[in-house]
Amino acid sequence: xxxxxxxxxxxxxxxxxxRLSCVASGFTFSSRGMGWFRQAPGKEREFVAGITWTGSSTxxxxxxxxxxxISRDNAKNTVYLQMNSLKPEDTAVYYCSRFRGVSGSLYSxxxxxxxxxxxxxxxxx
Numbered sequence: 306x307x308x309x310x311x312x313x314x315x316x317x318x319x320x321x322x323x324r325l326s327c328v329a330s331g332f333t334f335s336s337r338g339m340g341w342f343r344q345a346p347g348k349e350r351e352f353v354a355g356i357t358w359t360g361s362s363t364x365x366x367x368x369x370x371x372x373x374x375i376s377r378d379n380a381k382n383t384v385y386l387q388m389n390s391l392k393p394e395d396t397a398v399y400y401c402s403r404f405r406g407v408s409g410s411l412y413s414x415x416x417x418x419x420x421x422x423x424x425x426x427x428x429x430x
Contacts, residue, residue, distance in 0.1 A: 307403065307419045308329070308330045309327055309403065311399065311422065311423060312424060316427045317427070317428055323426060327341075327383065328381075337358055341375060343398065344397055350400070351366065360379070364411050372389050373386060384401055396427050400423045404418075
């Protein structure tokens with residue numbers, strides 16, 4: 306079955322960096338777009354970044370542009386989220402997700418069908 310397992314979260318000071326990883330299994334990873342979402346306490350889950358199946362195109366939430374980078378290694382069935390210049394408002398549980406594979410927007414949660422268990426990112430001020 307489809308599994309997505311995130312790692313790399315933790316506690317970091319403002320201005321610091323973290324790299325999240327998501328290892329996928331149970332499907333042909335190289336044929337699917339992937340995304341990262343986050344959810345802070347008391348808030349809706351929001352899109353953070355998305356990448357096409359080839360990795361040739363990426364999209365980002367405006368507030369993370371220039372600070373976060375999504376990438377993938379299809380040989381390792383892994384998608385990454387490099388997060389630099391972290392801010393306290395980036396504190397959330399971060400989830401990776403699989404794009405459904407049909408037409409849809411990388412920005413929309415409705416376009417994704419499987420989710421990992423999440424990894425906590427906490428940025429202290």
